[in-house]
Amino acid sequence: MATAAQSVPGRARTFLKNVRAGDEIAYLITFVFAASVVLITAILVFELWVKSGASIHKFGFNFLHTSTWDPVNDEFGALPFVYGTIITSILGLLLSVPLGVGAAIFLSELAPPKLSNALTFLVELLAAVPSVIFGLLAIFALVPLMRSFVQPWLISAFGWSPFFKGPPYGFGVLTASMVLAIMMFPYIISISREALIQVPREQREAALALGATRWEATWDAVVPFARLGIVGSVFLSLARALGETMAVTMVIGNDPKINASILAPGYTIASVIANEFTEATGDMHLSALIELGLVLFLITIILNGLGQLLLMLTTRQGTAR
């Protein structure tokens, strides 16, 4: 290195340096900002970990599988919230995946391009609707509808099973799941559609040439090819649903009990944080709420990572067997 520097004449070296100076400064400035993004994310994880330390230390793993939530006596078990979060998201997925994937198939395979573009535009606008607006509509439109029509009907038809027992409150797990389902549509549709569009033409043409009907070609040749991408879209939507706060908080009924009935009120991790954080009674309560945040963070990160990975795999090679 030293000999190389000496072999260049001094004047040329400073000249070179001056030319490069602009680049070096631009490089440095942009690098500092990019590094700050990494830094702030690291601080986020660190803060969540440190601030929930008291709760992690006191309750350990019991935090996740006991169900006493008693701020007065500083006893905290998060099971009802974990249960509520998972059950609402899973129910939401069950409602939205068939509809969403069906719609994605229609948009990518069957609809004429103009119609497909128009519908995709509408679906993307649906993704832009703030969650508090979904909550507002759910409280004043969906809840009365559930209370006076859907839930009484479910109770009279399926009331014999433990899943549909109890009075029709309107508020509750099922209502929250339906709101989540509507909110997940846009993600499932637009990501699955992307995955389907990327399936090579030959895949369709080969199936059609073998005499398959349009539907058989789609279902047996195109959808399997894109299935990783579709599963990826489900994971990404699930991550969104788990962390969804406002719309769920407004309609789930906010009751920390585990009920077999999906008509009963429940509670989710995000809702309890939203409701109790500013009124936390003590340091341990606060710490427990932050630990809930940490749990939620970890679950969504893992699901997001898996979803992104699956999407990357589909875009790279498809799912050809």
Next chain:
Amino acid sequence: MLILWRKTVNGVMLTLTGICAFVTASALFLILGYLVWNGGKSLDWNFFTKLPLSPGELGGGMANAIIGSAKIVALAALIGVPVGFLSGVYIAEFSGKAMANVIRYTADLLNGVPSIVIGIFAWTLLVVPMHHFSAWAGGFALSLMVIPVTLRATEQFLGQVPLALREGALALGASKWRSVATVVIPAARTGIMTGIILGVARVSGETAPLLFTALNNQYWSKGFGEPTASLPVMIYTHAISPYEDWHRQAWAAGLVLLGLVLVANIAARMVLAKGAASQRG
């Protein structure tokens, strides 16, 4: 016989997917229609000019929440856009591949953090040391959601600028940063602007990160250091309240908020579509 069966399945399933698509797309119209109907009934001039009244009193408006939202979102954009944009420029133009992957992954991670957790973070970082809720904390929380969107949009659209343009600039003797600043970035301007508008529009409707950062305020807040009202939080508190007149206000606020968000979205997408068309042509 088999043929007939296959044709029937074909027809039925194709129709079903069509129904799926129309059901989901019509959800937007239902939402819009219901909101316009209820919001339209409730919206009046007072909404834009008056302060909220205490429960039980009729009338009043949300002027402070409109200004408060504007303050918080402006703050979020002022912090988030430059950070996201410059970081995007870094990974698209200056960094090595490994570094780009690290930052891209971090941005995706940040983008996936539930908004309520962002709120907790802003609370520990700003509200606790400052000892009170403030627009600063709210703006900071939202800026964390603007950064990843801006970053990815910048990176994506800079990556689409043809190599020939860069080479042209370099061949004319421009230094690397001159070519990036005067040739590459202007070429990607439309796309980047669209991404930024979409990102800012998205955070302007966020409620959860504001609940314990900006909190809420029934009155005007001075500067950025006081608890600040915002439209999304107002909608939330008014909707879950038991008062009829507050519900009316919530509908009006919902209409205004959704109107702003949708207009920003539609405008951004139109600009992008136009830009893409002119580039191709």
